[in-house]
Amino acid sequence: MKKQETLRQRDIRTAWMLILPSLLIILGITLQPILTTFILSFFETSQGQIVPTEFVGLSHYFNFIKDPIFWATIKRTLYFTFVSVALELVLGLGIAQLINSHPPGWKFLRTSLIIPWAVPTIVNGFMWRWIYNADYGALNGLLLQLGVIKHYVPWLIAPQRAMNLVILADIWHTVPFVALILQAALATIPEELEEAAAVDGATSWQRFVRIRLPLLRPAILVALVIRSVEAFRVFDIIYVTTNGGPAFGTVTISFLTYLETFSYGHIGNGSALSFLISLFTMGLAYIYIRFLYRPEVNP
Amino acid sequence: MRKETKWILIVTMLTLLVSLVGCQSQQQPTGPVTIRVFGMDQAAMTPEEMKAIADEFMQKNPDIKVELEFAAYDAMHDKIITAMASTPPSYDVFEVDDPWYAEFVKAGYLVDVSDRITDKMKADVFKTAWDVVTVDGKVYGLPWLLDQKYFFYNKQILQQAGFNEPPKTWEELIDQAKVIKEKGLVEYPIVWSWAQAEAAICDWVTLLYGNGGTFLDKDGKPAFNNEAGVQTLTWMLQTMEDGYTNPASISYLEEDVRNVFSQGKAAFALNWNYMFDLANFNQQESQVTGQVGVALIPVFKKGAEMGVVSSSINGSMGFGVAAKSPNLDAGWKFIEYLTSEDVQLRYSAHMLPMWQTLFQGDNLKKLESASPAAAVMASAFSAQFPYANVRPRAAFYPEGSKALQLALQLALTKQKTPQEALDEAAAKWLELSQK
Secondary structure (H helix, E strand, O other), X not given: OHHHHHXXXXXXXXXXXXXXXXXXXXXXXXXXXXXXXXXXXXXXXXXXXXXXXXXXXXXXXXXXXXXXXXXXXXXXXXXXXXXXXXXXXXXXXXXXXXXXXXXXXXXXXXHHXXXXXXXXXXXXXXXXXXXHOOOOOHHHHHHHHHXXXXXXXXXXXXXXXXXXXXXXXXXXXXXXXXXXXXXXXXXXXXXXXXXXXXXXXXXXXXXXXXXXXXXXXXXXXXXXXXXHHHHHOOOHHHHHHOOOOOOOOOOOHHHHHHHHHHHOOOHHHHHHHHHHHHHHHHHHHHHHHHHHXXXXXXX | OOHHHHHHHHXXXXXXXHHHHHHHHOOOXXXXXXXXXXXXXXXXXXXXXXXXXXXXXXXXXXXXXXXXXXXXXXXXXXXXXXXXXXXXXXXXXXXXXXXXXXXXXXXXXXXXXXXXXXXXXXXXXXXXHHHHHEEOOEEOOEEEEOOEOEEXXXXXXXXXXXXXXXXXXXXXXHHHHHHXXXXXXXXXXXXXXXXXXXXXXHHHHHHHHHOOOOOEOOOOOEOOOOHHHHHHXXXXXXXXXXXXXXXXXXXXXXXXXXXXXXXXXXXEEEXXXXXXXXXXXXXXXXXXXXXXXXXXXXXXXHHHHOOOOOOEEEOOXXXXXXXXXXXXXXXXXXXXXXXXXXXXXXXXXXXXXXXXXXXXXXXXXXXXXXXXXXXXXXXXXXXHHHHEEXXXXXXXXXXXXXXXXHHHHHHHOOOOOHXXXXXXXXXHXXXXXXX
16 A cells, blocks of 8 residues: 555656646746736836836726726727627527538538638738728729729728727638537537427427527537637737727727837836736636536536 | 656756756857847838848858848837847847937937947938937937938829929819819829828828927927917818828828829829839839829928928938847947948938938939939939928837827817817827926
8 A cells, every 4th residue: 555655656756757847938938927017017117128116006007997098998898809709609600500500512611611710810910901901902892893882982990990890800710710619519419309309399499599509508608708808808900900090999908008018118007907908808707607607507 | 667767857858948948048259140130121121122231241241140020110119129128139230210219228228339430420421310310419320211201293193184293382282182083083182191100190290390380399398289280180181071182091001102102093192212113113013103203292381481391201210239239249230331331322222321422423423323213312302301300209209109199090080179189199298298
């Protein structure tokens, strides 16, 4: 008995030694910056330098909470998050259902679905910026040829419309991800369940709402949490497509953090904002898990 | 697990770890050095031209290897800030825009090279160029690009509309635009770079000073929200509502302006020097080759009455060596080569030299024969440069500029009146200057 224990202890020690180097590296490149950022968020720094100069406590945080620009930005970010994630879920579910019903060419469809998702976000942003261009963009060309518009439309000059168009670009990019997660989950639902329900006279809508949707709940939760957190922190597609314009109409919270930190050189402010973002995303995740995660219905 | 195996494992892991950590601290003072140079991919010299210059340099200096990296203008400021955070910094040599010098010197990014400037440099380079790289009497790098916005027009469209001369005032421009629009020659006669970026400030300063306004008053307080400023912004909005200004201008940068103009979709445009060569001579880039004219930038009637002849924006830039760079000498050597008379003369298609001696006497003939663009732009430069206005030099400039960009956009998207928007930006500027 005693010998077995030492063997186990030895195994544990070897395991630790094996993971130690990678652990150190991981801690070095994630934990260290997080801690530094956290500490910096309580300090004033000299402009453009990561050197704390004066301890200011929570005042960076309070300044933002009092700042109407901050709340306007949070509002825009939440709009971006909810609209894009909601549409992605609906579209993703539709596509997943379509693939799952195995229409002719479904394998090709499933493979080609990956393409928009595989395009790097920066490239995607540039692509949509060109598509939306008022004078030589594909969107104007297409709509004009279809006769939908009579004159070229300058798409990106109205703040709200610019925001919606950035959302569209983001949806195009990430719907495949949601569709693939949901399709994988759909494929695991046993056919017998639905067949039995059909024999009992359930309509296809009833089967969808009563059988598929509850069984899909864990997959939906996963997609929802991942996408919401990602959407809340959206940065690159906005940076490329609109650069926050027009009139700050597409400035989200990550973009504001970027402006504070790198454009204005307020490292302390930027650090505080980063932590506020973390708080918001944790809040989002909590809400989802609290209201959607029900272990008893997990298959 | 056997004891030996375990030890081998541990030693391997430790070696790995040590070699990883060791990556950072290799600094050999002898042997060939590599300098990393960061520049702009937009306006001025093209990356291909820069690469050719770097190749020449490396052939002459086999002990120095030059690695070039480029970014679009709007990404440069923030990339430099991140690059300077590490020691040694990611760039040894980098390009600095005029309004950033105050900020970068305050942050300690740039090395003071005052005692490396030769008397010949001091005498032969434009004085305005030295103003760009000088902060509080000390010189931080060498000037490289003396640029400003120019007024370009499409000669063919103007002729078809019945005009032989480009406009001298903005009011005259609107009269011409009216005819051009009515005749259906182009839908929107003028295109600007009014996107939420520094580009908008450049056009704004040009218009503001042409209306007799100034950015700051004598005491250094914001003056852009006074009568001249509000009138200017109101005029900008009006030209858009009347359909003379391309409404997409609110989302356009200089490259968009160049593309629209080069497609023959605009009769007038403001842009930097580089657009002339690309729009007038490069058939792959332009459908209006041979039709591009350049003239003094117009002013408003009110400005003209006050004696303003023309108004442009000074968009000059310099190259500096990073203060923390271990390769100060190699970096300096490269900048010296990059800005030398000979190199600037040979690569003058997209930017003009900063050496005033090249604009005089026989040298001017050499410059004008160096490229077809320089043949036209050398005299355009001499005519326009006396009227190039400088943006304020303040350590908080990027934040103040962003507030002004927002104000312009709020007014142009009609969310605020020009007066309200500019007042807010002025208040923000004042607040920043008192911090």
